[in-house]
Amino acid sequence: MTIDHESVPRSGGPLSGPRLPATGLLDRPTGAAYTRAVPSPRRHRRTTRSRLALPLALVQVDAIALCTGTGIANRVMDPTVPLAPLVGAAAVLPLLLVLNLAGGLYRTRLTLSVLDELPALAVRAVVATAFAVTLAGCLDGRWPDCGPATPARLTVLLGAQLLIAAVGRGFLYHLVRRIRRGRPSPVLVLGAGRLGRTVAAALREHGEYGMRPVGFLDADPPLLAGGTDLPVLGGREALEREVHRHRIHHVIATAGAADEAETAATLRDAVRLGCQVWLVPALREHGSLPTAPIAGGDHLWGFPCLRLGSPAMRRPGWAVKRALDVTAAGTGLLLLAPVLALCALAVRFDTGPGVLFRQQRTGLDGRVFTVLKFRTLRPSNEHESATRWNIAQDHRMGAVGRLLRKSSLDELPQLWNVLRGDMSLVGPRPERPYFVMRFSQAYPEYADRHRVPVGLTGLAQVNGLRGDTSIEDRARFDNRYIESWSLWQDVKILCRTAALMLHPDGS
Numbered sequence: 001m002t003i004d005h006e007s008v009p010r011s012g013g014p015l016s017g018p019r020l021p022a023t024g025l026l027d028r029p030t031g032a033a034y035t036r037a038v039p040s041p042r043r044h045r046r047t048t049r050s051r052l053a054l055p056l057a058l059v060q061v062d063a064i065a066l067c068t069g070t071g072i073a074n075r076v077m078d079p080t081v082p083l084a085p086l087v088g089a090a091a092v093l094p095l096l097l098v099l100n101l102a103g104g105l106y107r108t109r110l111t112l113s114v115l116d117e118l119p120a121l122a123v124r125a126v127v128a129t130a131f132a133v134t135l136a137g138c139l140d141g142r143w144p145d146c147g148p149a150t151p152a153r154l155t156v157l158l159g160a161q162l163l164i165a166a167v168g169r170g171f172l173y174h175l176v177r178r179i180r181r182g183r184p185s186p187v188l189v190l191g192a193g194r195l196g197r198t199v200a201a202a203l204r205e206h207g208e209y210g211m212r213p214v215g216f217l218d219a220d221p222p223l224l225a226g227g228t229d230l231p232v233l234g235g236r237e238a239l240e241r242e243v244h245r246h247r248i249h250h251v252i253a254t255a256g257a258a259d260e261a262e263t264a265a266t267l268r269d270a271v272r273l274g275c276q277v278w279l280v281p282a283l284r285e286h287g288s289l290p291t292a293p294i295a296g297g298d299h300l301w302g303f304p305c306l307r308l309g310s311p312a313m314r315r316p317g318w319a320v321k322r323a324l325d326v327t328a329a330g331t332g333l334l335l336l337a338p339v340l341a342l343c344a345l346a347v348r349f350d351t352g353p354g355v356l357f358r359q360q361r362t363g364l365d366g367r368v369f370t371v372l373k374f375r376t377l378r379p380s381n382e383h384e385s386a387t388r389w390n391i392a393q394d395h396r397m398g399a400v401g402r403l404l405r406k407s408s409l410d411e412l413p414q415l416w417n418v419l420r421g422d423m424s425l426v427g428p429r430p431e432r433p434y435f436v437m438r439f440s441q442a443y444p445e446y447a448d449r450h451r452v453p454v455g456l457t458g459l460a461q462v463n464g465l466r467g468d469t470s471i472e473d474r475a476r477f478d479n480r481y482i483e484s485w486s487l488w489q490d491v492k493i494l495c496r497t498a499a500l501m502l503h504p505d506g507s
Helices: 041-077 093-102 114-137 150-183 194-203 236-246 260-272 318-337 339-349 382-387 399-406 416-421 433-441 446-450 471-483 485-500
Strands: 187-188 211-217 232-234 250-255 276-280 297-300 303-307 356-362 368-374 425-428 456-457
Touching: 041 093, 041 150, 093 114, 114 150, 150 433, 187 194, 187 236, 194 250, 194 303, 211 236, 211 250, 232 236, 236 260, 250 260, 260 276, 260 446, 276 297, 318 339, 318 416, 318 425, 318 433, 318 485, 339 368, 339 399, 356 433, 368 399, 368 416, 416 456, 425 485, 433 471, 446 471, 456 485
Parallel strands: 187 211, 187 250, 211 232, 250 276, 425 456
Antiparallel strands: 276 303, 297 303, 356 368
């Protein structure tokens, strides 16, 4: 299944290149190279409720607008018909809410503006109405229990719906701005440079954003004239302490922090702690960054902001991913049973008793599990198994072992690991604890790969980062996969993996 075979990494890997300053990872117990920061259950529930309040209210406003608009259209077209708001809306409402949700119209935004959202609301209302017209055509040209779907009726419906939605949202946003001014939420500003200080000053002067900066996070703050009275609380190590101390819900990251690698790690920690993270880049050219609700963009007193999404494992699709893993792994084990049996027999005749090879690997949150593979050679001892990197050219490997490794058939028993929950079909490839600690010491982003379950194949592997390739590049691709995860991305990776297995040389 996988296409990742062990080999000596290029690009000055930690096994051959210069050693970087120690990070303390080698002093930790096995499997502790990555520690996941998790908010307390009570704080997580409180944060979830506060973030869902506005989106749920917006859903109610849109539902009321559609139902009332339908009733008004019915009454205008036929004054003898009683005003029945719910009649005719049941077929359109679910689709409209789904379209608005997919368009980002229920996100909590920094800058609340009905006029910014009105074009997107209108387009989705037209699409939902077009669906209703199609449905009416299947019902002899009538709305469900509502009379003919004439152009005049549809025009009245759209006009009434958008007017009610705009008025409702405007009133709701007015209330939110008043609440924000009266009860601002404490916020940390990542980066104590000139941009960070300007953003902090804007937040303090404009209460409609509902954010009260309590300090900066910067491991090496610059010395700027005309400074601010806000303290520099420290670097990455201070994040969790300050989040719990001030009950932080928002972190604003600005350009100008001293260490880019530490900045990226701090942002990932903030997301894992349940904070909403906003990026304020230094690039502010016109049109260079999205600001529309559908693009997930926003602005803070003229500064463009990009909102980081929630962690992959907290997204709704992750439960579907796990269900697909269990289904695919169980089905694969059943369908491939003859192939597994043939491989086991071949290994038995080639290397003797013990067809399965068990090895410790590091998975989700740095936890160690036992991975299963078909044996391709017998290591001299456990130390060799745990610490030797390259066995691809080992003279002890016979013809059967080379065939299994080249075709990736030696990895098929890992379907059992997927079924157990140790692994996923798609994710960062697991590595032995010894190398995880060494790679984490050499490459700051390597340990962040363990935010999600490891996989049989991954984005790094389908991009050719297998065998004699850079560990640093692999970590970059793995973190890119985690931060942009979607079910469709998993499907693409599996398709590309299958293509590479059929054509290993890319032909």
